Amino acid sequence: MKLIVLGLNHHTAPLAVRELLAFGPHELGGALQQLVSCNGVHEAMIVSTCNRTELYCNAENGEVLVDWLARLRHRQPAELDGYLYLHEGPDAVRHAYRVACGLDSMVLGETQILGQLKDAERTARDAGSLGLLLNGLFQRAFGVAKDVRSQTRIGAASVSMAAATVRLAERIFPSVSECKVLFIGAGEMIELCATHMHAQKPRAIAVANRTLERGEKLAATLGGEAMLLSELPARIAEFDIVITSTASSLPIVGKGMMERAIKARRHRPVFMVDLAVPRDVEQEVSKLEDVYLFTVDDLSEVVREGLESRQSEAAVAEGMVQERIEEFSQWLASRALVPTIRELRDHAERIQRKELERAKKQLASGSDPELVLEELARQMGNKFLHAPLAALNATQGEQQAELVEAVRRLYRLHEPD
Structure with missing residues (x-):
């Protein structure tokens, strides 16, 4: 068993590259099955968020993973050079644990990534691509994350992406309470942003979603209204703040739509936050006057607030991670012995059965x-x-001497005089 992690994140790749390699929820099942069908890949799990895309695999080498990822996105492997990182063995375990604990996140100590990892683990399990190695890794990673959360204050004073969105809005408008807010999508990130924004008591809230039922469910908790995505061109001009995060593979809000909206608003400003990867809002929208468009990468400065106060807690968390890496290595080593132990037991049982049958026949014959x-x-x-x-x-x-020593140790023989 060889653990390999191949990926890229907000540290190594810009948004344009991250969205190129991102996976939508509808892609994951098929992609996992395709990945484990590659030569030398025995298990696989894919984590894809706005800040990272990572392949966690039980594989024989990393080149197969690079080739597969590049081919899937119609690129040459060389085009991804400089953006990807590859971890193997203990380094891969350390990376998985750090990700689960929020130590590798844009928001140090954030907890959302843990839920995203659990979703990815569940998807891999459903796809049949999760085996002994990855199951053992992530069950332990979840345990480490829980301990770090309960035994340190790494999450204290952190500014989440959702909270950062509110802070940025307050730089554009004197008061969010005077604004109308539109949320596009109804997933976890939108729910978090909606909770923070709702606390500011905006003048009106609406949720636009591909399916009306899910949009209505979220809107009901906010005291707002729901609409379909198809209504956006006619209604987006009504809103001062637009926050979007969907799993769409193509932009939902285009430059033309926003040009018409700004004209209808008589050039009153619009604050937009695109938290989706791939992006929901066409990049050209940022060039329009009176539109203040921010992406996940633009929020990095705000979410780093309070970082200094969490650094000491992060050091404690890193120590906990290191201890658990050693425990995982011991577990992995013990699992490597299982086939040999099983064969040795089977061998002993075969001898027992054969000799017992012979003895029974002798007894039966008198x-x-x-x-x-x-x-x-x-x-x-x-x-x-x-x-x-x-x-x-x-x-x-020398070989005989080594074997003699091993036999004496196995059978606990006394050293010769």
Whole structure:
């Protein structure tokens, strides 16, 4: 078993590259099955968020993963050079644990990534691509994250993406309470943003979603209205603040739509936050006057507020991660012994069954029970000793000395005088 992590994140790749390699929820099942069908890939799990895309695999080498990812996105592997990172063995374990604990996040100590990892693990399990190695890794990663959360204050004073959205809005408008807010999408990120924005008591709230039922469910909790995405061209001009995060593979809000909206608003400003990867809002929209468009990367300065106060807690969390890496290595080493232990037990049981059947036949034929038991014990002893004795006699020199030492240790023999 060889653990490999291949990925890119907000540290290594700009938004334009991250959205190129991102996976939508509808893609993951098929992609996982395709990935484990590659030569040398035995298990796979894909994590794809606005800040990272990562492949966690039980694979023989990383080149296969790079080739697969590049081919899937119609790129040459060389085009991804400089953006991707590759971790193997203990380094891969450390990376997985750090991600789960929020130590590798744009918002140090944030907890949303843990839920995203659990979703990815569930998807891989449903797709049949999760095996012993990845299951063991992530069950332990979830445990480490829980301990870090309960035993440190790494999440204290953190500014989430949702909270950062409110802070930025307050730089554009004197008061959010005077604004009308539109949320596009109804997923977890939108729910978090909506909770923060709703606390500011905006003048009106609306939720636009592909399916009306889910949009209505979220809107009801906010005291707002719901609409379909198809209504956006006619209604987006009504809103001062637009926050979007969907799983769409293509932009939902285009430059033309916003040009018409600004004209209808008589050039009153619009504050927009696009939290989606791939982006929901065409990049050209940022060039329009009276539109203040921010992406996830633009929020980085705001979310880093309070970072200094969390750095000492992060150091404690890093120490906890290191301890658990060693525990995982021990578990992995023990799992590597399982096939040998199983074969050794099977071998012993075969000898037992064979000799026991022979003894039963002798007893049935009227043989002396005491003699039968003595023969049974002698034959079983000979059978168990045959393989190690043959191996000792077949070796010479240094190899024989090493084997003698191993046998004496296995059978707990006293050292010769």
